[in-house]
Amino acid sequence: MKTPVSTAPINPAAPDLSPPHKYKQLAGWLVLFAVLIACSIRTDVTPYQLIVGLPQMGSLLQEMFPPDWSYLPTIWGPMMETVQIAILGTTLGGLLAIPVALLCASNLGISRFVSLPARMMLNLIRTIPDLLFAAIFVAVFGIGPFAGMLALVFFSFGLIAKLTFEAIEAIDPGPLEAMSAVGANRMQIIMFGVVPQALPYFMSYLLYTFEVNVRAASVLGLVGAGGIGLLLDRALGLFRYDRASIIVLLTLVIVLVIDYGSTIIRRKLL
Amino acid sequence: MKNTTSAASGNTSGSVLGSRIRFAVITLVVIAVYFWSVQGIHFEGIQGTAGTVSKSILQGFLHPDWSFVYIPEGEDLLRGLLDTLVISILGTVVATVVCIPFAFWASTNMSRHLAVSGSGKIVLSVIRVFPEIVVAILFIKAVGPGSFAGVLALGIHSVGMLGKLYSETIESIDRGPQEALIASGANRLQVLRYAVLPQVIPQFLSYSLYRFEINIRSATTLGLVGAGGIGTPLIFALQVRNWNRVGIILLGIIVLVILTDLVSGWVRRRII
Numbered sequence: 001m002k003t004p005v006s007t008a009p010i011n012p013a014a015p016d017l018s019p020p021h022k023y024k025q026l027a028g029w030l031v032l033f034a035v036l037i038a039c040s041i042r043t044d045v046t047p048y049q050l051i052v053g054l055p056q057m058g059s060l061l062q063e064m065f066p067p068d069w070s071y072l073p074t075i076w077g078p079m080m081e082t083v084q085i086a087i088l089g090t091t092l093g094g095l096l097a098i099p100v101a102l103l104c105a106s107n108l109g110i111s112r113f114v115s116l117p118a119r120m121m122l123n124l125i126r127t128i129p130d131l132l133f134a135a136i137f138v139a140v141f142g143i144g145p146f147a148g149m150l151a152l153v154f155f156s157f158g159l160i161a162k163l164t165f166e167a168i169e170a171i172d173p174g175p176l177e178a179m180s181a182v183g184a185n186r187m188q189i190i191m192f193g194v195v196p197q198a199l200p201y202f203m204s205y206l207l208y209t210f211e212v213n214v215r216a217a218s219v220l221g222l223v224g225a226g227g228i229g230l231l232l233d234r235a236l237g238l239f240r241y242d243r244a245s246i247i248v249l250l251t252l253v254i255v256l257v258i259d260y261g262s263t264i265i266r267r268k269l270l
Numbered sequence: 271m272k273n274t275t276s277a278a279s280g281n282t283s284g285s286v287l288g289s290r291i292r293f294a295v296i297t298l299v300v301i302a303v304y305f306w307s308v309q310g311i312h313f314e315g316i317q318g319t320a321g322t323v324s325k326s327i328l329q330g331f332l333h334p335d336w337s338f339v340y341i342p343e344g345e346d347l348l349r350g351l352l353d354t355l356v357i358s359i360l361g362t363v364v365a366t367v368v369c370i371p372f373a374f375w376a377s378t379n380m381s382r383h384l385a386v387s388g389s390g391k392i393v394l395s396v397i398r399v400f401p402e403i404v405v406a407i408l409f410i411k412a413v414g415p416g417s418f419a420g421v422l423a424l425g426i427h428s429v430g431m432l433g434k435l436y437s438e439t440i441e442s443i444d445r446g447p448q449e450a451l452i453a454s455g456a457n458r459l460q461v462l463r464y465a466v467l468p469q470v471i472p473q474f475l476s477y478s479l480y481r482f483e484i485n486i487r488s489a490t491t492l493g494l495v496g497a498g499g500i501g502t503p504l505i506f507a508l509q510v511r512n513w514n515r516v517g518i519i520l521l522g523i524i525v526l527v528i529l530t531d532l533v534s535g536w537v538r539r540r541i542i
Binding site for chain 2: 035036039040042043044045049050053056057060080081083084085087088091123124127128129130131132135136139140141144145146149215216218219222223232233236241248251252255256259
């Protein structure tokens with residue numbers, strides 16, 4: 001699309017004005033449509049099904065309204081537990097992430113034999129969904145918020161460590177060089193050269209992960225790992241859609257409030 | 271932190287005191303928040319069975335159930351992974367199509383009144399708030415369990431974030447071509463077709479691919495609530511504590527996620 005613009009100044013004598021890559025583009029779209037048709041055949045997902053399902057969705061929404069406001073005091077406790085799980089999970093995950101992020105960064109003179117395996121471990125951890133972590137920890141530690149907290153510790157660890165080591169790699173090398181020139185050891189370089197530069201980013205990623213974790217914690221209860229999810233599962237199982245809608249509404253409000261607060265703090269940090 | 275240092279360099283003793291008080295207040299608030307959070311995690315101590323359970327989990331992960339990879343008849347790993355892949359492809363495409371009008375609605379440079387784009391932004395952030403699992407549960411109640419509910423859940427949930435990214439792309443376009451077309455008498459549709467779309471489409475596709483990478487991670491867990499894909503055999507294996515099977519499914523998920531990341535990264539580099 002942009003090719004004629006970019007080639008024209010290079011060869012002004014014979015500008016190539018014919019539209020390039022048209023066949024390639026067409027082939028790309030054809031492949032995409034073929035894949036889509038194959039996909040919809042494979043899973044029986046067709047627009048027809050959507051039209052059939054729409055009235056059912058309408059009746060579901062009707063049953064969800066009006067929300068059962070009297071249920072609000074009952075769900076307030078589990079909702080707060082959800083937030084507590086998210087706070088502790090994010091913090092512990094973030095603390096664990098600090099040493100690993102330092103090991104992974106390529107500009108601190110850490111041997112590649114250490115940093116590459118550490119990075120691979122981070123990639124592996126991030127492919128495992130948080131609900132699966134939660135289900136495994138529920139099996140080990142029993143049903144309750146502790147299992148959910150541990151699941152979020154692992155999930156946050158993977159995310160924060162990756163974001164932070166990329167931030168460390170992007171810091172200004174000047175102070176580090178100056179410090180090593182005057183004979184600082186590695187610990188001193190990290191304490192006084194790396195930490196002051198990377199800390200605002202780390203805190204910002206911590207808050208961002210906290211936002212993600214509040215959302216994740218609200219569904220951890222589905223596998224028995226504490227929080228509001230258990231009540232949501234129960235309400236839906238009993239076909240109490242008016243209760244389900246108040247749970248969803250409260251989650252919405254809490255998440256919006258936390259997002260808003262966290263955005264303000266992050267803007268102040270960076 | 272930054273505020274503290276900048277206030278301290280102000281050299282007046284009042285601001286130093288102020289920043290110290292502020293620092294103390296912040297520290298107290300943080301301590302209070304953590305004190306409150308620890309109350310919520312009533313830890314009952316490690317259960318007596320924890321040791322044996324962990325051992326069997328480790329055993330299962332070290333000896334994955336290879337026979338589950340391909341079973342000629344019925345549900346196996348490869349079919350589950352294929353379903354997961356298909357659900358996330360369809361979900362991403364649904365989201366891409368649905369979010370385009372939302373993106374134009376929420377862009378400040380596509381409408382004259384700020385109220386229009388503002389309301390669009392609010393709608394997008396409300397959609398973004400619901401976790402996709404919750405959306406999936408609602409759709410399962412509406413259209414029954416299966417892949418269809420998963421596709422709809424991913425499709426609707428992704429609209430929130432994709433719409434936001436798309437509208438930011440639209441807001442950042444170069445106004446030159448648009449103004450030139452308006453000056454030469456093009457109507458709104460022609461402006462859209464020849465000035466706006468060519469600038470935004472590569473970025474749109476790139477964001478959709480990025481969302482696809484996220485969706486494939488979400489799709490692996492959608493089955494835990496009954497919305498199709500690899501999550502369905504996973505939840506069965508977890509319920510009967512068949513750790514060998516959990517191990518092979520986990521391995522399959524890891525391979526699928528890494529492969530799709532590689533392919534989508536390659537396609538993205540070709541587009542931009």
